[in-house]
Amino acid sequence: MDLEFSAAEQAFRAEARAWLRAHVPDRPLPSLETAEGFAAHRAWERELYAGGWSAVSWPRELGGRGASLTEWLIFEEEYYAAGAAGRVSQNGINLLAPTLFAHGTEEQLARILPPMAAGETIWAQAWSEPEAGSDLAALRSRAERTGQYGGGWLLYGHKTWSSRAAFADRAFGLFRTDPEAERHRGLSYLMFPLDAPGVTVRPIGRLDGKPAFAEIFLDAVFVPDADVIGEPGDGWRAAMSTAGNERGLTLRAPGRFTAAAERLRRLWRERAATDDTALAGRVADAWIRARAYQLAGYAAASAAPGAAADSPRGERGTGAGPAAFASSMNKIFWSELDIDLHETALDLLGPGAGEITEGGPDAEWLDGWVFALAGPVYAGTNEIQRDIVAERVLGLPRGR
Amino acid sequence: MRFLPDEDHRSYTDTVRRLLADAGPSDAGPCEAARAWAAGDHAPGRALWQALAGTGLPALAVPEERGGLGWFPPELAAAFVEIGRASVPGPLVETVALAAGLPAASGWTARLLSGDRLATVTDPAAGYAVDAQIADVAFVLEGDGLATGTVADAPSRSLDPGRHLVRCVPDEAVAADTRRIRALATLLTAAQLLGAGEALLQGSVEYAKHRQQFGRPVGSFQAVKHQLANVAVALEFARPLLYGGALAVRSDTGADPRDLPAAKTACAHAAHLAARTALQVHGALGYTDEYDLTLPLRKARALHGAWGTRAACHAAVLAGDLLPG
Missing domain, CATH: 1.10.540.10 (Acyl-CoA dehydrogenase/oxidase, N-terminal domain)
Known part of the structure; x- marks a missing residue:
């Protein structure tokens, strides 16, 4: 190797x-x-x-x-x-x-x-609903069959926490197409335009006031059959493959964290009192964890064609289980690293600089920190990820 | 870039794992050997090491021109994960590190490769050599220099009862590759920690699946599950660093030198978390001397600072160095 x-x-x-x-x-x-x-x-x-x-x-x-x-x-x-x-x-x-x-x-x-x-169509996700967060399969927004407009579906319902939906062009998400079916079945994966008749987008200010996400109200929004992904009623399976990507390597590539850890190391060199070993330890720790994620990515890339059973990702990771379960480990790991890394940066910046969000030379660290705070919540909370790791990877009994 | 053990590597790891698993209780398995070692009976431990050496284990640290099989730190790291998993006693890290760094002319290399002899060396930060009163030869490491050593004091008991910490005084200087000795000692200690952590996680998961309270397995409770999931994540991301560290020791593999101190820190952290969690999940049972899982539990703490404390590893990472301290 x-x-x-x-x-x-x-x-x-x-x-x-x-x-x-x-x-x-x-x-x-x-x-x-x-x-x-x-x-x-x-x-x-x-x-x-x-x-x-x-x-x-x-x-x-x-x-x-x-x-x-x-x-x-x-x-x-x-x-x-x-x-x-x-x-x-x-x-x-x-x-x-x-x-x-x-x-x-x-x-x-x-x-x-x-x-x-090409950046011509920017997409937003439409997963969560007011009553369906971690329990995504509780979603109620529905798609009804229609013969109008050459045949397709009409969307009704209320989606929320849709990132940048206020500015995006189209959205994708899960809708209930068979109200009689068991809750993980009867769901379909559909795509729709955010400027279509019947769509109302209301921006929501995130922690720092910026309209980073939005809720979407849908009232008889037409979707042609061509914009259903997979078979109608089989949306959960397709959605879980998206969730695997979201939690796994693809959404948050290791390079994002290795670059931030390197910037943090430079910040420490420029700003830190040399005798502050506690801060030095946190900077080193952030570098170590970013590097671990990077090497885990190399291992996954090396294993990808045929996934060897004992890659450096270990017996439980890429090897023994479907990649979707390893992706839950990734998600816990990078989301918590991201917060610790940015918290360390703010502490290095110190009073004043570690607080000024607009226009300051260090504003990017502040923006990154606000962004990082959402990590353990979006893409399936880290509590849900820990349940998945415990049950699917370690084989512990189901239950909460 | 191929960051993946090849077929030979994997099959060698399997050989070591099977050897340790098959050395069952009847013919003194690793746990019995560890307990005997702690009690002063070193024969089962030495026999186990001879069997391991018979698979060519120390020869993986010695180039062919000096009578070994080559220079294979990743394979050695994987083997020491198994040694850590099984709680094999003895100064094995030190023996293999010395085999790698002692000059052929010293005459020791061949004896260490055969598995007939055990050697030990002082961890410079600790000032002790583990099991020096048992080993056939002891060395003292100071800075870049190595010397033969004489036991200077009665052994002190470690919180891992299988380890005895002994002060040694230097005698004659030996021309050795001390950088290689220190790097390999750090790597193999990290590997043992990872193996100990994996044993602790596996034991805890099995226990949590079967131990019933309130009419259901304790492993079905989220409070228990999430602690075990945290251990799984910590171990999962320590392992790539261990392999990165192994490649860094080899130095011609494109690895970053910082991967070695990073590996030690990450493996120590993961093993420590595994130990604390195992103790909690097992309740009072995990707090007993007689339960085998307490062997890796105590070892995880004892090895935490060995061959590279957390602070020294952090400093090495920030300085871009291979060697902690």
């Missing part, structure tokens, strides 16, 4: 690095969670696409460059090390696209993915 990248992988890294150096703006983009910032991030998506870096792991004909999982990990490392912006296309590229690759039709792939890669 080794950690030496092949000549091709090194060339890929060099190419990505050179492109990013030439294109990443010197000043950070305005916050993604505002109308102005959203537009700037959309423009950045177009630039990424023009360079061929928007969705590196997709096939070329769909807007990608056919990169391997290892190359994707390399790209993400370079992307965040270059200080490039968080991806406004993340819900589409990281969550919807893998679901379409697994469950979508050729027609859907060809129609939906290229504009997604």
Whole structure:
């Protein structure tokens, strides 16, 4: 075993690095969670696409460059090390696209993915409802069969906590299509436009007041059959594959954390009193955990074609169980690392700088901290993930 | 980049695991050997080490030109995970590290490779050599220098009863690769910790599945489940660091030198969490001397600071160094 990248992988890294150096703006983009910032991030998506870096792991004909999982990990490392912006296309590229690759039709792939890669269509997720959070299968929003408009479905209901739905173009989510069926069945996975007649989007201010998420009210919103993913009634299975991607490597690539840990190390060098061993320990700990996640990613990439039973991910991780269960471990790990890493940065910044959110030179750490705080909640709370690890990975009896 | 054990590596790990699992209670398995070792009977422990050496274990630390099989830190790390899992007693980390770093001319390498002899060396931060009164030869490590050592004091009991801590004074200097000795000692200690942690998790999960209270298995309670899930996560992400650390020891593999102190910290943390959780999940049973799970439980704490304290590992990570302290 080794950690030496092949000549091709090194060339890929060099190419990505050179492109990013030439294109990443010197000043950070305005916050993604505002109308102005959203537009700037959309423009950045177009630039990424023009360079061929928007969705590196997709096939070329769909807007990608056919990169391997290892190359994707390399790209993400370079992307965040270059200080490039968080991806406004993340819900589409990281969550919807893998679901379409697994469950979508050729027609859907060809129609939906290229504009997604180009930043023309920005996607929002529509999972949670006021009464269906961790217990997602309790959702009540429904899709009713209709013969109107050439045949399809009419959506009714109320979705919430939909990230950036106030600015996005389309959304995907689960809807109940068979009210008689057992609660995990009779659900269908549908896509709909956020500007369609019958859609009302109400922005919700997140912790720092920015309209980062929204609730969506749906009243007879038409969805053609072509925008159902997988079979009607089989949406739960497709949704769980999206959840696996959301919790796993794809939503939060290791490169995001290794870059932040490296920035934290630099901040510590510049700002810390050298005798503050407690802070030094926390900086080291953040680096260690980011590196652990990075190496776990390399192990997963090495194991991907045929998943060997005892990869360095261990007997319980990628090896013994379906990847979806290892993804629960990932999600717990990166979400808690992200908070600790940013808390350490705020402590290093100290009073004043560790508090000033707007316009200050360190505002990015503050924005990152607010973002990190949501990590243990979204994509399935960490309590749900621990239940999954305990029951599916360790084999403990069901129950709460 | 291929960060994955190959077929030979995996089958060797299986060999070690099976050897330790098959050494059942009747012919003194690892737990019985550990208890005998603590009580002053070292024959079962030495026999176990001879069997392990028979699989070529120490030879994986010695290049062919010095009579070994090569230089295979990842394979050694995997083998020591099994040694940690089974609670095998003795200065095995030290013996293998010395086999890797002593010059062939010292005459010791061949004797250590055969499994006939055990060697030990002082952990510079602790100032003690583990089991020096039992080992066939002891060395003192100070800075970059190695010397043969003489036992200077009666052994002190460790909180792991299978370890005896002995002060030694240096005699004659020996030209040795002390960097390799220290790096391997840190790596293999981390590996033992990971193995101890995995044994503790597995034992705790089995216990929680079967122990009934309030008419149901205690493992069905979320309060218990989540603690065990935390242990699983900590171990899961310590293992890639252990392999990264093993590649860093090898130094021609593209690894980051910081992976070694990172591995020690992560394995120590995961094993410690596993030990605390095992104690809690087992209730009073885990607090007894007679229960076998208390062997890795005590070892996890004893090895926590051995061959690289948490503070020294953190400092090494921040400085970009391979060796803690």
